[in-house]
Structure formats: C-alpha cells, structure tokens
Amino acid sequence: MEITLKDGLMVGDEHIKSLTLRKLTTGDILDSEIASEQVKLTNQGHKLIASSAVMSAELYRRSIKKIGALDGPLSMKQLKSLSLTDYELLRIAYEALNNPIIEEVAENSTEGR
DSSP states (O other): OEEEEEEEEEETTEEEEEEEEOOOOHHHHHHHHHHTEEEEEETTEEEEEEOHHHHHHHHHHHTEEEETTEESOOOHHHHHTSOHHHHHHHHHHHHHHHOHHHHHHHHHHHTTO
16 A cells, blocks of 8 residues: 655655555564563563553554665654654554455444434
8 A cells, every 4th residue: 555645744755745664463463562571660560561652652663664765764862753643644554454354344333313
C-alpha cells in the first residue's frame, strides 16, 4: 500500500513524501514485543513490563517497506521525526492494511438499521 505524506521526511538533502507499507509478519510482531519490554522496579521487585505505546511504534515502523527509494523499516528516530499529520496518515494506512476485519465489522454493524 502506498501513501503520500503531507509534510514528508528529510533524509539527507532529500525531502521524501512517498511511503510504501507492507503487511506485518509474525516475526515483526515478535520483534516488536521484545523491543517494547523494559525492566522496571515495582513493589514486587524488578519486572519485565511491556509498553503498549512502544509496541505500536515498533509495529508502525516495521510495516514501512520503503520511503522514497530507501528500504524500510524506518528507524525509531526517523519515525519520531514525522509530523503529527504524517504519523496519523501512517497509523490510518497501517490499520487499513493490517486490520481489514475492522472495516468489515463496521459495515456489518450498520446493516439492517
């Protein structure tokens, strides 16, 4: 799936607005889960805690196949440098590509009304 970023991403001297997404693999999900885990001190001692925010960001960045002519995924630093508008475009496209059941459920919920 291809999308056009509104504000784009600066890579070196190049201002890139073309982004290609791909469907996630099981490996992407497992790697994202591992990347989102952090050791935190709790009342019960040190625990391995997963951050849902980091997990989502890891999934988004890993779903990027290409940005311009550059192969993905984006680095976390590059992902963080996207404008809020472009991040929202990425999030919406990611959901449409990786969660097609959401649209089907929405369509079915309005039938018969």
